[in-house]
Amino acid sequence: MDQVESVRDFNRYYTRRLGVLTDRYLGQARPLSEARLLFEIGDRGDVRDLRVRLGLDSGYLSRLLRSLERQGLVRTRAHPDDGRVRIAELTEAGRRERAELDTRSRAGIGELLERLSAGQRRELIDAQRRIRRLLRLAAVTVRPVDAGAADARRCLRAYAGELRERFPEGYDDTALVDPAELTGDAGVLLVAYEEDRPVGCGAWRRLAADVAEIRHLWVAGPARGLGLGRRLLEELEAHASGHAVTTLRLGTHTALTEAIALYRSSGYRPIPPYDSSPYHQLSFAKRLAGPDVSWAG
Amino acid sequence: MDQVESVRDFNRYYTRRLGVLTDRYLGQARPLSEARLLFEIGDRGDVRDLRVRLGLDSGYLSRLLRSLERQGLVRTRAHPDDGRVRIAELTEAGRRERAELDTRSRAGIGELLERLSAGQRRELIDAQRRIRRLLRLAAVTVRPVDAGAADARRCLRAYAGELRERFPEGYDDTALVDPAELTGDAGVLLVAYEEDRPVGCGAWRRLAADVAEIRHLWVAGPARGLGLGRRLLEELEAHASGHAVTTLRLGTHTALTEAIALYRSSGYRPIPPYDSSPYHQLSFAKRLAGPDVSWAG
DNA sequence: CCGAATCTCTGACCTGAGTCAGGTATCGGC
DNA sequence: GCCGATACCTGACTCAGGTCAGAGATTCGG
Known part of the structure; x- marks a missing residue:
């Protein structure tokens, strides 16, 4: 198998495995884009910034925020210096929800790692570090x-x-x-x-x-x-x-x-x-x- | 950063990079599920088998096949031994289309690899092999x-x-x-x-x-x-x-x-x-x- | 102070992806 | 030849994810 084919093969395998993990541990109940938004808001974030970071249409983002607001997870208010810009911040419930998602995702990975020996875990992480370094370099x-x-x-x-x-x-x-x-x-x-x-x-x-x-x-x-x-x-x-x-x-x-x-x-x-x-x-x-x-x- | 966090971080990076690649080279014109089906049919394949392999609802698969048939990419006929089962096979145009998708996807990876030296390419592939081995083991x-x-x-x-x-x-x-x-x-x-x-x-x-x-x-x-x-x-x-x-x-x-x-x-x-x-x-x-x-x- | 630019929001719309409930044809076993 | 199982197809539906056109508020530059 040539190198290109080998990389494609890995990609296919990896996305499939990842899909299973995220389906099982993250994709419950909450749409992916809402979950991503919860993470990206962090404790607070201005909407303009979120739009750029997530690459979303402003209308779509607005609707997502409205939905999270209805669920009581997010609050928005005007930017103190620029009345056009809005600031989104997580409510107490929103922070809990994000922590919950975080825990579930960690648990998925944790279970996977538990089935490996300490040496194998180190090997996995080292290999990921190498790949990441090389991919970043290739992207430059x-x-x-x-x-x-x-x-x-x-x-x-x-x-x-x-x-x-x-x-x-x-x-x-x-x-x-x-x-x-x-x-x-x-x-x-x-x-x-x-x-x-x-x-x-x-x-x-x-x-x-x-x-x-x-x-x-x-x-x-x-x-x-x-x-x-x-x-x-x-x-x-x-x-x-x-x-x-x-x-x-x-x-x-x-x-x-x-x-x-x-x-x-x-x-x-x-x-x-x-x-x-x-x-x-x-x-x-x-x-x-x-x-x-x-x-x- | 602990190991779980490190793995999650890699996952985030990798899916993002992969997303960019597939968006640019595969996601043009044709829905993903149709493209996947084209690949999975190979030169021919019986529908029952495809359903299991792709994990699709039978109604959904049927509709996808109908759509590919309308586009002249796929032909279906009855199984010679079992009249309930249908066989799907690519037409000439279907094979061309699949080859085209294949080329585009290869090109994306190829461009990426070109920006690395021979040694770095080998290192990338070796690291992917390790990860895959470990992930498979962890899945058992x-x-x-x-x-x-x-x-x-x-x-x-x-x-x-x-x-x-x-x-x-x-x-x-x-x-x-x-x-x-x-x-x-x-x-x-x-x-x-x-x-x-x-x-x-x-x-x-x-x-x-x-x-x-x-x-x-x-x-x-x-x-x-x-x-x-x-x-x-x-x-x-x-x-x-x-x-x-x-x-x-x-x-x-x-x-x-x-x-x-x-x-x-x-x-x-x-x-x-x-x-x-x-x-x-x-x-x-x-x-x-x-x-x-x-x-x- | 005016007009252009910026930011957010709403409503209307679209597509992909998939589920679910039947219906029809066929097969295998009796 | 009948009955239950299997394989497929169709129609009706849902949902996520996203685009587009404009409206309304605000700010910025002159």
């Missing part, structure tokens, strides 16, 4: 973005903020590269998106005819551990390679230990300092294989 | 069954048939234990069920006040590799232990290499032959820890 798309655009600036601001925290000497924003230097043949800024949210970036900037430097490689906190840094680095190399760059340099700070490990394991070798940036305590370089190299394998 | 329930009941006899017949194949000298059914000896304090037959289908069995039979023997430990072909043999053995030990048995013996055939490995790794030690069965080329024994031992951890 990386594309060039104008360095002055909103998403790009948000990434760079987050990057700078983090360096300010991590460097004992702080970080001065003026060390950021000028957006104008990352266009056309002069360089590029790549932004990684997970479900339309920017979760990482990286740039290369030309230093000479066939030499460029990697700058501002950054991955947002919640997206770390996916292997996204490596992927960004690889995409930057491929992109630079396609613009006649044969040597990549970069400078980094001794405080950034994960980054240093990444560079080393990606084939970057230490070199003497190539510029005077105070943040470049260590410098590295790598010779690229050529524009037709396939890094995706 | 083991319970005592009267050795004369239909399910029990089916298992024992399958067990005997397999030994007949695997032993060079064949196997004589009269060597099977007498059902009457597996009741009350004299012994028990446990049957393992996966979703209501019997997929394995095992028995213990009393030989003396505190001695019993394990007999007829068997796992159906499709359920092998789940660790079900070990689980049956453990449940037999616990059950025997609860009936004042302190020593378990068993005899086995040199041809049953997996079984021998299982016994050895479960704490059974070789002993001289304790009976004259021609099939007991090797004999083992194990001392049980006591009736209150917890084997489930």
Whole structure:
């Protein structure tokens, strides 16, 4: 069986098993969308927000809320600052109901886990962690973005903020590269998106005819551990390679230990300092294989 | 986060990701139940069978078939041997449609896999295999069954048939234990069920006040590799232990290499032959820890 | 202060999915 | 050849889930 077929097969099996579980433990009495809404409201939530998060039609959501209100599970009131927006909050009964649903769902999973040994349970959870990491990584798309655009600036601001925290000497924003230097043949800024949210970036900037430097490689906190840094680095190399760059340099700070490990394991070798940036305590370089190299394998 | 929460979290993530995929690649134009039916019919299938496999109401299934027939995707005719049963088969257009759905679904998964490296793909598939194995194992329930009941006899017949194949000298059914000896304090037959289908069995039979023997430990072909043999053995030990048995013996055939490995790794030690069965080329024994031992951890 | 935009709500409508109660044809056993 | 069981079909119904068009309240920008 090929890989695609194997994944499809797993999907079929998993959804079927999951269906049985949720049918038995959650789907009693209450429609699924109401149950989901109860969870999503949390203790309170404004309706506009709920609509976006659950992706529901405003009319439909309104009706669902009305239904929960009739059942005494939810109360709504106007937003204090914006009279158009309404706030939904769970009543005491609503909180009990949600806790009940929660307990039932936990019980279903708990029963399932009980039939496994401790080692098997750990194996299950570990395998789920791996799958999730890989699926998240596969969901991330990386594309060039104008360095002055909103998403790009948000990434760079987050990057700078983090360096300010991590460097004992702080970080001065003026060390950021000028957006104008990352266009056309002069360089590029790549932004990684997970479900339309920017979760990482990286740039290369030309230093000479066939030499460029990697700058501002950054991955947002919640997206770390996916292997996204490596992927960004690889995409930057491929992109630079396609613009006649044969040597990549970069400078980094001794405080950034994960980054240093990444560079080393990606084939970057230490070199003497190539510029005077105070943040470049260590410098590295790598010779690229050529524009037709396939890094995706 | 505790284990139950971790599993729930994975379920939520996975169904959401899966939902996006199937929405985008399968849910176009054709209702899900029709699509599923197209797949399930295969090239042909009798309606009775489809009803059971898909778990549908007969009226509903009939209507679905009528709809597919109107669309020219399915043809039905009477069963040659039984005029009550109808046979559904795909027309040329139906086969094209199914192939189209298949391609689209494959494409979705394929795109996802493409964004991973070869090693990551392998890791994903391996993790899915593990999860599936563990979930199947967790879905299996083991319970005592009267050795004369239909399910029990089916298992024992399958067990005997397999030994007949695997032993060079064949196997004589009269060597099977007498059902009457597996009741009350004299012994028990446990049957393992996966979703209501019997997929394995095992028995213990009393030989003396505190001695019993394990007999007829068997796992159906499709359920092998789940660790079900070990689980049956453990449940037999616990059950025997609860009936004042302190020593378990068993005899086995040199041809049953997996079984021998299982016994050895479960704490059974070789002993001289304790009976004259021609099939007991090797004999083992194990001392049980006591009736209150917890084997489930 | 006006007009456009935003937010919620209501009513009308639709589809998919499925249940339930019969009815008809056929079969298997006697 | 009759009777009960089996397999199917039809019609009537329910429910969840969701879309669409507008109305009414409120806010925002100029």
